[in-house]
Amino acid sequence: DQLIYINRYNFLRDIHHSVVEEQKKRGQTNITDAIIDPTEPGFLKLQTTEGECYTSFVVVDDFPEDMEYSHIFQRAQNLNFPVELHIKAQYQSKESTLNKIALTKQRFKQTQRDMSEVEEIDDRLLSGRELLTDLNNKIRNHNTPYLKWVATFVVSGKTKKECKHRASEVIRIMKHSQIYCVRPIADQLQLFYKFLHGAPMQFEKNWVQSTTHEGFAENLFAVSSRLGSNVGFYFGRVDKFTEKVPIDQSIASSRDIVLYHPFIANEGIAGASTDSPHVNITGATGKGKSFLVKMILLYLSFLDCQVLMTDPKVEIRKWFTKAISDPDVRVKYPMFVELIRSFHYVTLDVSDKKNFGVLDPIIFLDGFEAKETAQNIIEQIYDLHGKDAVKTEVLKTLDAVIERKAKGETVGLMHVVDHLANSEDPTIKSAGELLVQMVQNSILQLVFSYGDADAINLNRKVTILEIAGLDLPNEDDDPRYYSDSDRKSLSIMIGLAKFCEKFGRRSHDDPTAIIFDEAWTLTKARGGKRLVKDMKRVGRSFKNQLYLVSQNMADSETDDDKGNFGARFAFDNDVDRPDILKTMNLPQTKQNEEMLANMVKGQALFMDFYGRVGKLSIDCLFEEWREAFKTVEKSHSARAEEELA
Numbered sequence: 001d002q003l004i005y006i007n008r009y010n011f012l013r014d015i016h017h018s019v020v021e022e023q024k025k026r027g028q029t030n031i032t033d034a035i036i037d038p039t040e041p042g043f044l045k046l047q048t049t050e051g052e053c054y055t056s057f058v059v060v061d062d063f064p065e066d067m068e069y070s071h072i073f074q075r076a077q078n079l080n081f082p083v084e085l086h087i088k089a090q091y092q093s094k095e096s097t098l099n100k101i102a103l104t105k106q107r108f109k110q111t112q113r114d115m116s117e118v119e120e121i122d123d124r125l126l127s128g129r130e131l132l133t134d135l136n137n138k139i140r141n142h143n144t145p146y147l148k149w150v151a152t153f154v155v156s157g158k159t160k161k162e163c164k165h166r167a168s169e170v171i172r173i174m175k176h177s178q179i180y181c182v183r184p185i186a187d188q189l190q191l192f193y194k195f196l197h198g199a200p201m202q203f204e205k206n207w208v209q210s211t212t213h214e215g216f217a218e219n220l221f222a223v224s225s226r227l228g229s230n231v232g233f234y235f236g237r238v239d240k241f242t243e244k245v246p247i248d249q250s251i252a253s254s255r256d257i258v259l260y261h262p263f264i265a266n267e268g269i270a271g272a273s274t275d276s277p278h279v280n281i282t283g284a285t286g287k288g289k290s291f292l293v294k295m296i297l298l299y300l301s302f303l304d305c306q307v308l309m310t311d312p313k314v315e316i317r318k319w320f321t322k323a324i325s326d327p328d329v330r331v332k333y334p335m336f337v338e339l340i341r342s343f344h345y346v347t348l349d350v351s352d353k354k355n356f357g358v359l360d361p362i363i364f365l366d367g368f369e370a371k372e373t374a375q376n377i378i379e380q381i382y383d384l385h386g387k388d389a390v391k392t393e394v395l396k397t398l399d400a401v402i403e404r405k406a407k408g409e410t411v412g413l414m415h416v417v418d419h420l421a422n423s424e425d426p427t428i429k430s431a432g433e434l435l436v437q438m439v440q441n442s443i444l445q446l447v448f449s450y451g452d453a454d455a456i457n458l459n460r461k462v463t464i465l466e467i468a469g470l471d472l473p474n475e476d477d478d479p480r481y482y483s484d485s486d487r488k489s490l491s492i493m494i495g496l497a498k499f500c501e502k503f504g505r506r507s508h509d510d511p512t513a514i515i516f517d518e519a520w521t522l523t524k525a526r527g528g529k530r531l532v533k534d535m536k537r538v539g540r541s542f543k544n545q546l547y548l549v550s551q552n553m554a555d556s557e558t559d560d561d562k563g564n565f566g567a568r569f570a571f572d573n574d575v576d577r578p579d580i581l582k583t584m585n586l587p588q589t590k591q592n593e594e595m596l597a598n599m600v601k602g603q604a605l606f607m608d609f610y611g612r613v614g615k616l617s618i619d620c621l622f623e624e625w626r627e628a629f630k631t632v633e634k635s636h637s638a639r640a641e642e643e644l645a
Contacts, residue, residue, distance in 0.1 A: 008025060036192065038188055042056060057152045058152065059152045061207055079169065086152055088195065098140060229259050229264060234258070234259060236257075237258060239617045244600060263511055278547075279567045280556045281571075283570060283571020284576075294316070305512060308465065308514050310464075310496060311467075315631065316466075319630050333624045336625070344464070356453055357450070359446045360413050360495070369498070380487055401413075410451040414450050418436075471488075472518060473524070501538055514544065518550070532556065551576070552579065567608055571603070572596050580596060585613060586613060
């Protein structure tokens with residue numbers, strides 16, 4: 001049926017028809033059933049029982065000498081109207097090609113001799129001889145394949161005027177790249193039949209290109225500009241510009257939409273380059289990360305899964321509440337208001353005693369996991385390097401406390417601290433007393449407790465976990481100069497990351513998603529890289545998807561832990577461009593670095609589950625969502641600056 005339709009389509013092109021019905025046209029109806037009228041110079045008029053259209057063949061006549069970056073298939077995909085590009089090619093034998101090269105060189109030599117007699121020089125003649133010599137060497141000594149081929153664009157339209165306009169656009173746009181096309185007046189019918197599937201070309205003299213296989217490959221045959229999945233939510237459009245343009249213009253000029261479905265990567269999709277469901281989102285502040293993350297959050301809320309999102313900056317509730325407080329939004333979008341109100345916010349505020357110990361690893365973890373996480377937390381706030389006696393006592397005490405928990409006792413991380421503070425060894429006692437003072441009346445009470453804390457309620461569909469009073473250091477601050485407040489905040493992030501991992505491992509059957517913001521805090525913390533690795537390894541077997549949101553590529557992946565992200569969104573970061581290009585499998589060229597530098601807010605490089613990479617302009621279709629996704633409110637001065645730009 002598909003083969004029938006492929007051939008039948010040549011006679012239908014821009015005529016409305018049923019694919020299913022046309023596939024069945026064999027036996028009782030001829031595949032070629034149509035009237036082809038060639039009487040309009042430069043056009044063919046196709047007529048069937050379903051309607052009529054005009055079509056025209058625009059043939060590629062000439063390329064520049066250097067075919068690098070000709071990319072005619074990619075250029076065809078960038079056109080904003082339907083267009084086909086057909087190529088018929090034939091390999092040439094080595095002997096016939098060398099004979100033709102010899103004859104051509106002899107003709108060039110004679111022409112150059114005649115010109116020298118009258119003291120004339122032709123640059124194209126000289127360059128032509130160099131090219132022939134190079135080609136002769138490649139074919140004779142390296143057996144380089146050589147082809148003859150003809151390429152033609154096929155455009156169509158409901159009217160002759162529309163068809164002519166599209167043909168003229170093809171000619172104009174290709175000319176910008178020194179690719180010269182023509183619309184033959186008298187050969188349209190001949191081209192129609194020559195480019196039917198299976199029709200031999202016989203390679204007349206007109207419009208024939210002769211190139212090596214390398215030159216032919218520069219056409220980018222079978223290369224697609226598609227991104228994303230075939231099904232899913234609308235995320236935006238493929239951006240076709242290399243220069244900096246407003247994002248609205250980029251979206252309006254692209255016809256390649258990008259769909260994205262979060263949970264298909266780990267289901268063994270044919271053609272996918274990975275089975276990892278995890279997603280990495282990176283970029284500098286103010287480039288659009290938060291907008292994308294919140295859009296993903298809302299799309300996830302439509303699916304049959306549980307979502308846990310961390311909000312270390314405690315800003316999501318503020319902007320969501322402000323958006324649904326708008327009277328116009330409540331009237332126009334009641335279902336959106338209902339959705340936002342269904343989100344469950346858990347604020348881990350140390351001023352409320354019921355939050356004491358909710359992130360205590362001794363409470364929600366067992367065995368070696370509890371010990372390792374507790375050790376990382378203690379080492380984050382108290383440097384055990386070079387203090388073997390204290391470190392030994394800490395590890396022994398952790399073992400003892402975890403053993404007590406296994407026997408059914410109610411214990412927590414504060415029991416470890418108290419044991420150290422009550423030691424008879426002055427060094428150990430001093431360390432314990434220091435830890436007691438650091439924990440008291442501080443945010444550390446969220447992770448240091450006596451084991452009597454109530455578990456966080458995570459039975460709601462969407463839970464947003466806020467931590468009030470968190471004072472995170474800047475991403476580029478030197479860890480050697482962290483303040484006590486910085487170290488305490490990072491230790492909280494260690495407990496939070498392990499808690500999220502535990503959330504993702506709750507069930508093998510029910511899908512879960514974790515959005516972990518400010519992931520760079522883990523790689524800056526002691527043992528944090530191991531935590532990132534552990535969070536990613538939950539993955540496929542537990543139907544858990546991790547969104548790791550950070551500023552730099554290095555925050556999410558180490559040399560010994562690669563390939564754990566199925567998809568990536570990389571917003572520009574001027575200090576991270578080499579790593580972005582490397583991770584996205586793009587060459588480190590000046591052109592690619594300029595492409596990153598020219599990305600405006602809301603644009604990112606996107607690597608999908610199939611391994612395809614392209615520039616994505618993120619587009620949110622819903623105005624009420626855009627209001628909720630704000631992170632700053634523009635002042636009158638800022639709006640005036642934009643108006644006068």
